[in-house]
Amino acid sequence: MDINDIIDRIGIIRTRANLSARALSLAIGKSDGYIHLLETSRNFEPSLSTLLEIISVCGCTPEEFFYSDIHRYGTDKKALEFLKTLSEAQKEAIMNLYKK
Secondary structure, eight states: OOHHHHHHHHHHHHHHTTOOHHHHHHHTTSOTTHHHHHHHHOOSOOOHHHHHHHHHHTTOOHHHHTSSOTTTHHHHHHHHHHHHTSOHHHHHHHHHHHHO
């Protein structure tokens, strides 16, 4: 993941949180155009602390934000939680079906 991917993801989570660029900028204590400038100019990078604050304000977790496919995170997480409830024999049976 490079800086352009990170900036794209900021837009995704901001939109999902139903926040305008201005509202998010103000929520993280930045000037009212900070997020708009970040998303459009791509000439600067947020600090790690600012990025983590953006993630939090948007109701996201770092795990979700950096997940390989942010759009599938919820489904994949539910599937993993389900798999954790299965016995080893049940997991093995599923893997055997998958291999066929």
